[in-house]
Amino acid sequence: VTVSVLYWAPQRSAKSKQPMSGQIAKVWLSLRAMVVVADNDLVISDVNRHVSNQFGWTRDDLIGKNIAFLIEGHPPELPDAAVSVYRARHKRDFYFTVLVQPMRDPMATMVGWVITPVTLPPLFDFSFHPTVESALGKKMTLDDLDVKGKRVLIRVDFNVPIDQKGQVRDDSRIRATLRTIHRVIASGGKAILMSHLGRPKGKVVPSMSLTPARHRLEELLGRPVGWAKDCLKAQDEVAKMKNGDVLLLENLRFHAAESSKDLRARTKMAEVLAGYADIFVCDAFGTAHREAASMTGVPRVIGAGVAGYLMAKEVSSIRATLQNPVSPVVAIIGGSKVSDKINLIGNMYNHCNTIIIGGAMAFTFLEALGHTVADSKVERVAKSKGREIDLLTVAKNLVELAKKKDVQLVLPIDHACATEWNSKAAAVMSKGADVPEGHMALDFGPQTIAKCEKVLGEARTVIWNGPVGVFEKPQFAEGCNRLAQAIASNKQCFSLAGGGDTAAAIREVKSGFSHVSTGGGATLELLEGKALPGLVCLTNRVARGGKL
Structure with missing residues (x-):
């Protein structure tokens, strides 16, 4: 549907002495398109029924409002004839994308724009910006990707309490990642999971093994979960995976490089982990405030990072409280x-x-x-x-x-x-x-x-x-x-x-x-206004707006 937004303007040809009348507005409002009539100050004076059908507003809702009430950031500069992308506001307070193109009357008695609702593919920024704005930005998610046949390395947070019998006492963190895991395997991807548990300080500590988490995950998924007893020697297990399989790597912190302060050590470990993957997904918000090989090193090696559903929800919820x-x-x-x-x-x-x-x-x-x-x-x-x-x-x-x-x-x-x-x-x-x-x-x-x-x-x-x-x-x-x-x-x-x-x-x-x-320190630091390293390494969507 095309939206025609037409403006009364004082610009008239020097040869034309005939003032604009309200009759031409009647012609505009009769068009088989959405038409908004505005005065010289861009204040809406009338609309036709097509506007109400598209935007949800009644005529009385809109009369007296500036056109920017409908079209965010509107209008662009008149002399520029380039097509521009803007967001239009619906009465139910959601936005949709529109194309805006300026137009002029040959007699120079009016100006206007043609506005067309469109669906555009998302754009992404693959650079890393260590700012709070970048950390809170809308992320690339699994909904943006085709993962069929792909090896998807997912950083999860299975740092769960284990009792003396080796049973998971609280599985809420495991449950929180199920949607992301289900999405990958249901789409024909290969889900490779990695996590830390406790603070073994670079040593193999049997009581901090992820084996109990693996068994609980199998129960929740209702299917076998593969196992790699050393997270840095999982090449054979990854190679054997079929579409829809799930593999869990042993505790990342059994290797000191995971949380080392030495960037070179973290990068070396990240390169091994990234070698398992075609796509990296992070669903471990609780450790997003940490510089770690698995959190910040892997997305830097691959060049992109995808937010899991849990991560995306955490970011959007905190963004809602801090931005507008x-x-x-x-x-x-x-x-x-x-x-x-x-x-x-x-x-x-x-x-x-x-x-x-x-x-x-x-x-x-x-x-x-x-x-x-x-x-x-x-x-x-x-x-x-x-x-x-x-x-x-x-x-x-x-x-x-x-x-x-x-x-x-x-x-x-x-x-x-x-x-x-x-x-x-x-x-x-x-x-x-x-x-x-x-x-x-x-x-x-x-x-x-x-x-x-x-x-x-x-x-x-x-x-x-x-x-x-x-x-x-x-x-x-x-x-x-x-x-x-x-x-x-x-x-x-x-x-x-x-x-x-x-x-x-x-x-x-x-x-x-x-x-x-689900975050403790991560939530606190983000609310403090800090740019979490685990978030700025994830790929952001590019906000629409401006010239095509």
Whole structure:
């Protein structure tokens, strides 16, 4: 379907004294195409029914809006007759690609553009850009590739807990990669999986073998999984693979080069691993913050990297919270050490309207503001690069920065307390922000919870990293539970929870969150604004827009 966007313009031939009339607009609106009529300032004055059919907007929705409301970045410069690519906005808030070509009236009484919806093949940027923008960019995925007959080397994260009987205690990380594995084998590809487990420090440690993960994967796939007992000597096993086969390599960290600080050692190992593959896919978001032979070396050797479905979902979810999020944006930042979250808090000031501070790190802020924290765990000094950092001063500076940035900082105004860490007694509630003498605060009190629930009920984007209380103990889990329930019940909110302890703290209502990240350190560093090396090595899609 062709969209004709025509503009009233003051440009008329010097010989022509006849002013433009509304009658020509009637002709335009009668065309068998989508027509938008705009005034001299490019403000829409009328549309025909074809526009509503294509864009979903009614006539009343559009009249009075600038044409850029419909066509993103429109209009281009008039003198240039080149065809340009733009995105058109549908009422349901999705975009589709259109071709735009300027046109002029021979009498120079009007100008306009012909706009045609098109489907274009994706373009990709195969260079490496170590920037946050590149890390968060839309990635090439398996949907962009034909993998039939191809050897697909997939970096997975099977760093799962193993019990004393050699059984996988928690298979959630294995399950998280099943979609990617299924896609490869169902398409006739050969899936070669590689992962690390634990920290064997370059030595073969039988208790850290991936054998238990292999057995659990076989159960989940319902088919045999091949085995290579040395990840750097798997050439014969790879050569024997048939289309649809799955092969798992033994623990990558049995070789010191996997996580070596020596680039040459990592590259040498990467060259061996890359030799098994036609295509490299990364589905191990949890290790994307690491420089490793399997994470960054292989895609550099091959020259391209593909995001698995888990990786693509992780990136898109974090991108949704950091790039043009829907306001109000609220961050919950908890945990035991404020020193671990200084960079995160600082970066969240650039994205959030409100930040809720919880966990033991809140007591550094409260003490810095003159409150009594009694026996509560509080971090006052941290060491970094051989020097001591006064965290009370840092906390004061962060409070002042919040005021300058017009960010609401929510600190506990009451607490659930106990006289000792291992107490099994019912929680004692403080009467205010000061912790009673001889007690330690271990969770938010009822007033703080109520205040946070109100903030979260009004939020449209929520980022949660770190628990706000000692949730492992039932009497001190109320804060995490109530905040999680408030988020899960807010159906207008996009919610992202960081991995690790955060995922455990919200497990009762996990399904109510938009996304629960599988990454711990990787999620934290990306939220801090760092360009993760494992992401910048993956191939980005090229954004459409501009001249053909």
